[in-house]
Amino acid sequence: MTFETIYTDGDIDTNPTANPHLNDLIEVRYSRRQTLMGGMSATAAAVFGGMLLTGCDDDNDGGSDPVTVTATAGGSSTAGRVATLTGAAIGQVDSVSWTQTAGPTVTLAGATTTVATFVVPGATAGTVLSFLFTAVSASGSVxxxxxxxxxxxxxxxxxVAKSLADVVAVPSGYAVTVLYRLGDPIGSGVGAYVNDGTDATFSKRAGDHHDGMSYFGMSATGTPDANGNTRGLLVLNHENITQAYLHPNGPxxxxxxxxxxxALKEMECHGVSVIEINRAAAWSYTTASSFxxxxxxxxxxxxxxxxxGADSLKTRYSPDATTGRGTINNCANGTMPWNxxxxxxxxxxxYFRREVGDAARRAATGPAGVKANTSLTRYGKTESSSSTAGNYGWWSVTPADTTSTIYxxxxxxxxxGAPADGTGDFRNEIFQYGWVVEIDPFDANSTPRKRTALGRMNHEGCQIGRTIAGVKPAFYMGDDAQNEYIYxxxxATPWSGSDATAxxxxxxxxxxxxxxxxxxxxxxxxxxxxxxPLTYNVGPLTSxxxxxxxxxxxxxxxNTRLAADALGATRMDRPxxxxxxxxxxxxxxxLTNNASRTVATVDAPNPRAYVDAPSTSVGNRNGHIIRLRESGDTSEASTFAWDIYAFGAGSDLDPTNINLSGLDATNDFSSPxxxxxxxxSNASGTIAPVMWIETDDxxxxxxxxxxxxxxxxxxxGDGGTRSVTSSAxxxxxxxxxxxxxxxxxxLRRFLVGPKECEITGIHTTPDGRSLFVNIxxxxxxxxxTNITSSWPANQTGTVTAPSRPRSSTIVITKNDxxxxGL
Structure with a gap:
């Protein structure tokens, strides 16, 4: 006889009615009215209409379920980091929201949900930010x-640890995106970069040797936007070229x-790029943007x-000395508050060739020619009989267009036989270079202007100081060569804030x-x-x-250098x-370094001359960073106080006379x-601003x-005095x-680059949450035939065969x- 088992542990459906399941109730309830809680209590409230708290009502939208809410804050409260606001609502709730009631204004992400986040603003420690969590139900708000x-x-x-790997390394919690590489097309009709030396049309491609860089936020209508964090213009220099990789088999x-x-390709690889960039899921540039x-x-x-219009600028191309062609060897930059x-x-x-015999021809023209010879020598342009004199030999090209003078x-x-005033040849072409050049990135048809009032030198950069209404702004510059000066x-015009939006x-x-x-x-x-002051007829600056x-x-x-010489300015270690x-x-x-600093020539602002093995030469091998504070904290001051912020050095070097800043394995560096x-506009630039240091070592x-x-x-002045002894x-x-x-x-190491690179060029979005860096x-x-780096092709994985390296712009973001940096 066979018996049926009647114990089923509830796994058989014995209810024949059409009453709803619990899941059905939850689904209907969520579709009618949002109930915002956590865990099991939320499910119970969704089904039972708040009965667990107050008993049940008739479950129609006109009901008045009591609602209980709580609000807490978590995450980090440190400036620049992410804080989290968590709200809980028990009961029937139609909506929730977060609003700020006190403190510096922040932008809340998730302001209409139970969990909102914001980046803690830069503010004085102890500043309180208050927030209100509101739950709205049929009976009102709580x-x-x-x-x-x-x-x-x-x-x-x-x-980040020191590294010799062929990759960009950043701290845990950060991501790197490669944004803009040598050869990337920036105009319609230009093909993808092949990267085998056959590419051309660099007038519509990214140039080489990415360097100084600025980000300009841009509105939807294409105008400057000081809060533009997801769309903007990136402007960057292309200082020089790695000539060997630009051609199939080298030059x-x-x-x-x-x-x-x-030669044309090499010239077009120099200069500046202006590109439009956008952030959706990740940053990218717009290939065919009109900007x-x-x-x-x-x-x-x-x-x-x-x-x-000066006589020294007259050339065959520009007889009236008001125009010129191009800019070259563009290194650092400046971001002006008027965009x-x-x-x-x-x-x-x-880049220029000067043949033997030039000095005699110039001298024969009279006093002006003699002075030109003095100037050329002071700026390092001497005569040479070598057929390779003049970087890359562009002067040697015989163009297909015989009327062209671009070479x-x-x-x-x-x-x-050419006129002595320079209008028949290019004897004065070299005087058209060495200037600060201003570019309007928002007008692609504008002509860049060379700003001659800022002097002629090896301009590394030009950085404006703080702008204060009614105070004349200052612009700070270094002349990048050994034993040159800071300017x-x-x-002449006091600052007016309205000019920032002109x-x-x-x-x-x-x-x-x-x-x-x-x-x-x-x-x-x-x-x-x-x-x-470098002012004519003041002091020794006279005839x-x-x-x-x-x-x-x-x-x-x-002749800014000659004028600075005459005034007795302080010779520095490559400003x-x-x-x-x-x-x-x-x-x-x-002050990057100075191979010609000797024991005999050390001084207080340049106090080190030493040997850093494996080199056997004496000099300031690792460089340092000097800083100054204007008297009265005004840009118009004629005096200042100074000290040395940090000395570059390996952590293993003599702490008494070389590693004067006590650097260790986390922060030792060389050649800032x-x-x-x-x-x-963000926490990294307020109260205690972050300073970023890049090395070229x-x-x-x-x-x-x-x-x-x-x-x-x-x-x-936050340190003190120190005696330093140099010996050799x-x-x-x-x-x-x-x-x-x-x-x-x-001070700590944030990034290490790939092989044989220089880290240079840096800027952020206004909110500081995207950092642009050039490699x-x-x-x-x-x-x-000897590819020594495959970056950036290998940034996201191993390449199967060596890939020609490409200077590139990267974007670094924080995962949270x-x-x-904060």
Missing amino acids: TATTSVTVGAASLGFTA TNSGGVRPEAE NRRITPLTPMSFSGPVR TYLTNEENWVG SRWNITAQA KFVS ANRLAIGDKYLDTGTLYVAKFAADGTGQWL ANAAYPFSSQVDVLI EWTAVNPATGEMYCT DGLWFGLP GAYTDVTNCMLLASVPGIV GGVSNTVTTRIGKAPGAA QHPGENGGP GGVV
């Missing part, structure tokens, strides 16, 4: 409050003559300021950059300094000067980038170059690739210098959406 107390900004990442030089196609533009050594330029970009001509001298202009030799230009941006540049006073710095051993008789202010500006602390107004300048402060590359460091520096060859010299407090954990010349020591 609220709860919570608050976040702001903590001081501090670096919020673990230092061709047949009997000292370059092919026109190769995209390449500015190259071929682009028409105009001259502005005192030197416009223009300053690009700066650095090592321009080497012959690179030979500045005075031609026999500032003070505009539609005619280059006209505002005319207002502030064409008239003013140029100064050079003289440092004293006691920690003070002077700004010496009676024996070394160089100045004839006018135009002469002073064209490069300048940066201004937006909170204090203090100016920082990288790029320098930039966070923007005051040749002394420490046996240990690590070049790097980017973040710091929260103190203020001038049995000779020693001790000087007393001024050194800031040891950086310690307030320059990876694999620069290789060539087509916070301000980068």
Whole structure:
């Protein structure tokens, strides 16, 4: 006999009615009215209409279920990091929302949900931000409050280790996106980059050697937007080229003559890019944007300021000395508050050829020719009989268009029989370079202007100081060569805030950059300094000067170095980038290194000359960062105080005389170059701003690739004096210098780049949540048959075969959406 099992453990359906299931009730309930809670209580309330709290009602929308709410704050309260607001509502709720009731205004993400987040603003520690959580039901609204107390900004990442790997390394919690690479097309009809040396049309492609860079937020209508965090214009310099990778088998030089196609490609790879970029899920650039533009050594330029029309600028191309062609060797930059970009001509001298016999021809024309010879020598352009003199040999090209002078202009030799005023040849072409150039990125048809009032030198960069209504703004510059000087230009016009939004941006540049006073710095051993005016007929800058008789202010500006020599300015260890602390107004300048600094020539602002193995030469091998504070904290000051923020050094070097800043494995560096402060529009640029330091190193590359460091520096005078002894060859010299407090954990390594690169160019979106950085010349020591880096092709994985490296712009973001670095 067979028996049926009657114990079923409830797994058989015995209810024949059509009454709804629990899941059915939940689904209907959620479709009629949103109930916002957590866990099992939310399910119960959705089904039973708040009965668990108050008993049940008739479950229609006119009901009046009591609602209970709570609000709490979590996450980080440190400036620049992400804070979380969590609300809970028990009962029948139609909607919830978060509103801010006190403190600096923040942007709430998820303001209509139970969980909202925001980036903690830069504010004085202890500042309270208050928030109201509101739940709305049929019976009205119920609220709860919570608050976040702001903590001081501090670096919020673990230092990246030194590395020799062929990849960009960043801290845990950060992501890297490669945005804009050598050869990327920026115009319609230009094909994808093949990267085998056959590509052309670089007038519509990304150039090489990405360098100084600025981001400009842009509105939906294409106008500047100070809060544009997802759409903008990125403007960046292309300083130079890695010539070997640009051609199939490297450059061709047949009997000292370059092919026109190769020379044209190389010229077009120099200059500046303007590109439109956008952020959706990730950052990308818009290939065919009407704002995209390449500015190259071929682009028409105009001259502005005192030197416009000067005899020394007259050429066969520009007999009236008001126009020119192109900009070259553009290194650092400047971001103007009226939404223009300053690009700066650095090592321009080497591109020109000067044949033997030129000096005699110039001298034969009279005093002006003699002075030109003095000027050319001071700027490093001497005669040469070598057929390879003049970078890349562009002067040697015989163009298909025999009327073209785009190649012959690179030979500045005075031609026999040509007019002495330079209008028949290109003897004066070299004087058209060495300037600060202003570009309007929002007008692709505008002509860049060379701002001659700021002097002629190896302009590394030009950084504006703080702008204060009614005060004349200052612009700080370094002359990047060994033993050159630090400068500032003070505009003749006091700042007006309304100019920041002017539609005619280059006209505002005319207002502030064409008239003013140029100064050079003289440092004293006691920690003070002077700004010496480079003004004609003041001091030795007169026609009676024996070394160089100045004839006018135009002469002073064209020959800025000679004028600074005459004033006795302080010779520095390669002044490069300048940066201004937006909170204090203090100016920082990288002194990258100086191979010619000797034991005999050390002084208080340049106190080290030493050997750093494996090198056997003496000099300031690792560089340092000097800073100054204007007297009275005004840009118009003629005096300042100074000290040295940090000395580059390996952590294993002598702490008494070399590693003076006490650097360790988390923050040791060499050859500081790029320098930039966070923007005051976010927490990285307020109260205690973050300063970013980029390196261009040749002394420490046996240990690590070049790097980017973040710091929260103190203020001038926060350390003390220090005696430093330099010794070599049995000779020693001790000087007393001024050194800031040891950086310690307030300086740490944020990024290490790929092989043989330089880290340079840096800017962020206004909210500080996207950081743009340039990686320059990876694999620069290789060539087509010896590829020494495959970056950026290998950034996201191993490449199957070596790929020619490409200078590129990257974007770094924080995975939690916070301000980068904090």
